[in-house]
Amino acid sequence: MPTDPRGLRGDAPLLDAWLRFHEEAPTPFTIPGHKQRLDLVGDVVAGDVPLYAGLDTMKLTRGVLGDAEDRAARLFGADIARLSVGGSTHGNQALALAVGRPGDRVVVSRTLHRSMLLGLALGGLEPVWVRPEVDPRHGLPIGVDPASVDEALTGAPDAVAVFVGEPSYVGTLGDVGALAEVSHRHDVPLVVDAAWGAHLGFHPALPPHALAAGADALVTSAHKTLPAISQGALVLARTGRIERSRFDAAIEATATTSPSGAILASIDAARALMERDGETLLGPVIDAVAAMRARLARIRGLVVLDGPGVDPLRLVLVLPGTGADGNAVEADLLCHRMPVEMADRDTVVAMVTVADTPGRLEDLAVALAESIDRHRSEARPVRTSGVWAVEPVMAMSPRQAFFAARERVPVDRAIGRVSAELVAPYPPGIPVLAPGEEITSETVDVLRQARAAGSRIAYAADPSVRTLDVVIE
Ligand SMILES: Cc1ncc(COP(=O)(O)O)c(C=O)c1O
Numbered sequence: 001m002p003t004d005p006r007g008l009r010g011d012a013p014l015l016d017a018w019l020r021f022h023e024e025a026p027t028p029f030t031i032p033g034h035k036q037r038l039d040l041v042g043d044v045v046a047g048d049v050p051l052y053a054g055l056d057t058m059k060l061t062r063g064v065l066g067d068a069e070d071r072a073a074r075l076f077g078a079d080i081a082r083l084s085v086g087g088s089t090h091g092n093q094a095l096a097l098a099v100g101r102p103g104d105r106v107v108v109s110r111t112l113h114r115s116m117l118l119g120l121a122l123g124g125l126e127p128v129w130v131r132p133e134v135d136p137r138h139g140l141p142i143g144v145d146p147a148s149v150d151e152a153l154t155g156a157p158d159a160v161a162v163f164v165g166e167p168s169y170v171g172t173l174g175d176v177g178a179l180a181e182v183s184h185r186h187d188v189p190l191v192v193d194a195a196w197g198a199h200l201g202f203h204p205a206l207p208p209h210a211l212a213a214g215a216d217a218l219v220t221s222a223h224k225t226l227p228a229i230s231q232g233a234l235v236l237a238r239t240g241r242i243e244r245s246r247f248d249a250a251i252e253a254t255a256t257t258s259p260s261g262a263i264l265a266s267i268d269a270a271r272a273l274m275e276r277d278g279e280t281l282l283g284p285v286i287d288a289v290a291a292m293r294a295r296l297a298r299i300r301g302l303v304v305l306d307g308p309g310v311d312p313l314r315l316v317l318v319l320p321g322t323g324a325d326g327n328a329v330e331a332d333l334l335c336h337r338m339p340v341e342m343a344d345r346d347t348v349v350a351m352v353t354v355a356d357t358p359g360r361l362e363d364l365a366v367a368l369a370e371s372i373d374r375h376r377s378e379a380r381p382v383r384t385s386g387v388w389a390v391e392p393v394m395a396m397s398p399r400q401a402f403f404a405a406r407e408r409v410p411v412d413r414a415i416g417r418v419s420a421e422l423v424a425p426y427p428p429g430i431p432v433l434a435p436g437e438e439i440t441s442e443t444v445d446v447l448r449q450a451r452a453a454g455s456r457i458a459y460a461a462d463p464s465v466r467t468l469d470v471v472i473e
Contacts, residue, residue, distance in 0.1 A: 018265035078236035088195035089115035091219030091235035097250035143174020169428035171314025180214030189216035189241035202278030323377035386446025401436035417470035425455035
């Protein structure tokens with residue numbers, strides 16, 4: 001029988017319903033087809049309870065989802081909260097559908113995740129790009145300058161929203177308060193993709209979450225930095241500049257009609273845990289990461305991201321000064337069965353959450369230090385990965401290009417043509433090429449370099465990048 005070791009069920013209606021389902025052990029004549037039997041495909045379906053005819057009745061008469069969403073809204077100071085089983089991907093795409101109409105312009109950070117860029121294609125929105133500053137000391141982005149958003153909104157007075165990603169994939173933090181102030185001065189909502197920031201605001205050493213800092217909408221992956229099941233996400237909004245009915249319609253339009261109750265219950269439980277114990281649980285891990293950073297920073301040539309502009313939980317190592325190759329370091333860590341979130345030649349990113357213990361982090365620090373020493377060689381200069389620096393040349397809207405007739409051509413003949421596809425080295429999944437952009441020799445170089453640095457080239461029809469799909473004009 002499943003347990004509730006921290007006694008959260010009284011504060012988490014969906015968790016309570018999930019536990020109750022197991023306690024009552026009904027004989028369902030509903031989906032899912034496994035009917036809770038573990039002798040057919042095995043334990044892989046254990047705990048899979050649907051929302052409909054699972055956590056609630058098929059007619060949703062108990063209202064447990066609404067109760068959980070109201071609690072999330074109260075905690076985050078939002079007017080609306082939706083729990084999603086579709087990851088931040090779902091939230092980003094729903095917000096793209098909610099804020100404008102086809103043909104509307106939006107100011108967008110070019111380092112947004114592919115889910116938002118495809119959201120632009122879904123919603124027919126036309127991007128006006130802004131770009132985060134890059135810190136030359138480590139070659140990584142440090143947040144979008146509010147002045148560049150101001151300039152973009154002044155140049156595009158018809159724009160209907162601003163979209164940024166905060167914190168960045170590498171844990172750097174921009175000034176969401178100032179971005180909100182600028183957006184509101186131009187009377188448009190600020191939408192923050194905080195996929196990596198679900199823990200923000202739950203400890204005094206962490207910055208406030210985006211809504212508390214003044215944003216109008218916040219999308220976050222509960223499964224990334226909180227202890228929720230994969231795909232669990234929260235979409236939160238204030239209704240002053242975002243229309244409730246458009247928001248609801250957009251969420252529904254992009255959501256499954258068979259949500260996993262287990263995922264929903266885990267988001268609710270993670271919310272209840274952070275609300276009650278967040279500060280107590282986060283404190284020791286924040287301290288352990290600080291100690292780990294101080295220890296790793298003593299490694300000759302290694303740059304460890306730190307300071308007020310960096311998420312205290314994110315461990316990001318910049319390797320060029322050590323001469324070590326991050327892919328080799330990752331391979332060593334895999335031998336220790338310690339996979340990391342991201343590694344390419346120059347960067348290693350380890351995810352730390354409340355589920356980590358100081359002992360586990362100590363083991364990681366030792367393994368990292370040993371591996372970097374083993375692979376140490378001549379220092380390379382720090383360079384900014386093209387992923388963060390690409391200057392897109394827009395030829396048509398993402399939507400037009402997405403639906404246009406396309407053909408596959410060898411990459412050298414693709415230069416000068418309009419891309420029909422989205423191509424992103426993964427992680428971080430930030431597009432180097434988006435539908436509607438002209439393919440330039442620079443973008444091709446960036447893709448080749450990313451591949452040579454060990455990144456997987458994701459979403460491309462041809463991941464070897466020998467060919468690209470282009471629009472037939
Ligand atoms: C910045 C950003 N936004 C959104 C997403 C999508 O999140 P999910 O995987 O929860 O759909 C990711 C995933 O890595 C991301 O890095």
